[in-house]
Each structure stands twice: as structure tokens, then as C-alpha cells.
Amino acid sequence: MRRSRAFIPTAKEAPSDATLPSHKFLIRGGFINQQGAGLYNFLPLGKIVLEKIRAIVKEELDCAGCLEVQLSFVTPISLWERSGRSEAMGKEMLRIRDRHQNEFVLSPTNEEAMVELVKNRVTSYKDLPLNLYQINTKFRDEARPRYGLMRGREFLMKDGYSFHSSTEDMVREFNLMEETYKKIFTRLGLDFRVVAADSGAIGGDGSKEFHVLADSGEDTLIVCEACNYGANIETIDEFKDKIDELNEKSYEELLKLKIDQKCSCGANLHFKKGIEVGHIFQLGTKYSQALEANFSDENGRSKPFEMATFGIGVSRLVAAIIEQNHDESGCIWTKESAPYLVNVMVSNVKDEAQMALGDELYAKLRTAKVDVIFDDTKERFGFKMKDAELIGFPYTIIIGKELESGLVQIFDRKTKESISVDTNSAYSKIMELIK
């Protein structure tokens, strides 16, 4: 992409109502803009990031044997009345009427719809297990949406549902999904923890949350400094009474607090804040029983499906990545999430030699299928650098003054350090770095 032809409306100032770094930088960097309370548009850069995350989620799930589907976003209210959740979810569900005055709901989650889909289509234990998922828009009419993409009303979520003939098999799938989720978050370059959690309104036993560690997280965790143990304080009896007190503490205060107990591995435990980006539940037969979704077992007996459900907040991940990876200048995208991995920047576009080399490198990287953007705008050097840092391209090849000595710089966004390399070796050096 040529920067001169792109639609990336960056801004020097953030809207006054943005408080979180991710919120500020995503808006300033031209990734998203606000449409209404808890409603956001994804601009070209934001859309690329969202699609990159979606692609990774899909790839790992497909690899683990899950099947992607897409359910309708608008669902008849009757679906929710049968399970009793029309009442239970209350005002969180946005209700609308069609021209015939029939009532509908914008899907906040899809247990019911998925059970109905499978019911009477999968009828034998021979067809189990089955793990269906979708990556689709959800709507929850939150009482108080806030923090940009972190807590929107409309958001993109991957929700998966698995069906089994036995509890053992359901637990096997649950564990497989835990491993799959770890792969996804690891690929995204995130520092995260898997913690035991309350199962909330969804119900059922056995649930684990996946938290990205970041100062601005809404949950307080206890994590081990050595191994990857983590727990949400809400699930630990001895902290239950102290939650309010702990939540009031600033992040710095919280980090200083000592925990008497040691981790089972022997190392020290610390408090950390986390952003919930994934949640997996063992549901059992809660929904299959309520909706009479049964299959025939080996003995020809009718039984309700054993179920589990798995969620990942895809659009929330866009924000979580930035909460964990930013500095005072802007975003620092990880390699797998960056809208463009390499930014080829010509310092002075009026300099023919600089432009010629820029064109050449840009073409070469495109041919090599590298996600590359070519900053061929007429701005001055300082402006372009600020812009590149705000957007957060992992690497910028600076073609400028030193070209006279046959050199270009490769700027690393994370360290903010540049190395000078020979023009002839710039390509091979960048290919080595982005591996």
C-alpha cells in the first residue's frame, strides 16, 4: 500500500473522552472511530488488524478440528423464551420488532441457536464429537459501555460450542481448546495467563479465563513469578471479602502488596491486572436438557448432549494487544498483529535517488509477500517518524540523508533504535528481522 493513496486519518490529539492508551492510540492512529456509545467503525488499518487476528483464530481452531459456521445475528425471541434466558439476560439483550410486530433479539451469545442447529440433525453417538464455531458480531446492551473497544456493546467474538456423548469426551475437548487458545495467544505475541474462574451467567461447572496481563485490566489476578500459574481473586475464598479493597488500589500499590503463600512450584506470587480475552466453560447438559437436544447412545438410549462452550473476544484483542504493547509515542504491534510489518519511508520524496530506492524496496518486499506500506507522502522527516511511531509498524526502513554514503536505516519500533545497513543488504536484513 502506498501511504499517499491510503486512508489513514491520524491525529495529533485524542478525543477528550478517551482514557485508556488503546482507546487513544487506536483513534489517533486512524484504526477506529466512534459511532455511538459502545459502537465503533473499523477504518482500513483497524480492519486489517481485526482480520489478522480473526485469521489466526480460525487457523488454529480449524487445525484442532473445529468447524466454522455463521449463525444469523437477528434471532427470534422464541429461541430465548424456551431456554428461559429472555428473562435472565434482561436488558442486556437488544429487542427489536419487524414489520409484522414479531419480536427479535440481536444475538448476545448463541448457545440456544447452536443447540437448535444441531438438534435433530446430529442424532447418533457415531456423529459425535462435534465442535462448531463462528466469528461473528455480538450485541450486548451494556449498562455502561466504556474504554473503547475494550467494552463495547457491539463487538466481534469467536464463540464455539462442542457436543459430546460423554463427560470424559467433553473434558478432553475442553483441554484441547485450552491448548488451542494458548497457541492462539502465543502466536499473537501476548503475555497471558490461564486462570480458574467463576462461570457467571452461562452456568455449568469448570471454567477457565484467559487474561492478557496489562495495567488497565479490569480483573485482579494472582500470578506466579516463575511458572504460569494464575488465579482470579474472585475465585479464592480468602480474597472474596477483600476484593473491593484490592480493586481500589492503583496498579503500583497492588504490585507492592505481598502474598504470604507461595506458589505450588515454590516461587513467589504477585498481584497483576488482567484483561479477559478468552473464556472456556464445561456446560454439561444444561442447554441440551432445557432444549431437549438428544442423541442415541450405543445402547439405543436417548441422552442429552454433553456440551462445552468457548469464547474469544476478537475485537477486544485489538485493544488488549495495545494495552500490553505501547509507549508514550503510540502503538507497538506484534509481528502477527501488525497492519503492516514493514514501513518503507522516503525521507524526502523530491530526492530522486531516495524515491528510486524506495520504489525498488517496496516492489521487492511486495513480491516476497511481505505486508509492506510505502510512505511516499510529501511530509517532512519528523512528521513521518511521529506518524510511524503512532501507528506502530514493527519496522521502518528509512531512506534519507545517509543514502549519500550508500546507507539506509532500519528502525525498530519496540526499541526505538536504528541500525544502518548498506543499501544492497537492506532487503536481506529486513527479511531476516521479520522472520
Place this chain on the structure above:
RNA sequence: CGGGGUGUAGCUCAGUAUGGUUAGAGUACCUGGUUUGGGACCAGGGGGCCGAAGGUUCGAACCCUUUCACCCCGACCA
């Protein structure tokens, strides 16, 4: 859903206590020129139903009423 706050140019905000020609600044944008290694400089220019509706008044961004939107604190939150 309780409490508080804010709506004026794309963005950040002044102006509203005490009503008075043509509504301002910075930034962004357009044109020309000078610049070209850290958000440059000079000159000129475009852009506003002052959130909306009603009212008071000779006259309303400003006063009154209603309404909508957004934000913050709390409660809630797979």
C-alpha cells in the same frame, strides 16, 4: 439503573455569570512560496442552523421549558 458532567469548525477548547452588529483561537484542510533527519516557516483561503425543538425578547450560543446525545463515578458485566 442511581449520582454527577458536557454538547460551539474534523480534533482540542475559549466565549454563556451580566443577551447587543459579521461567533473566536490553536490544530487539521486548500492555494502559493520557502524548507527537508524528529509533528517546520511566511502569505492567502475554505469550513459553523453554537446538539434538536419550542418559548421569552426589538434582539438569544448566552435566559426559560422540553428533548436527544455523549462522558465520568457507582451498581451490573460471557
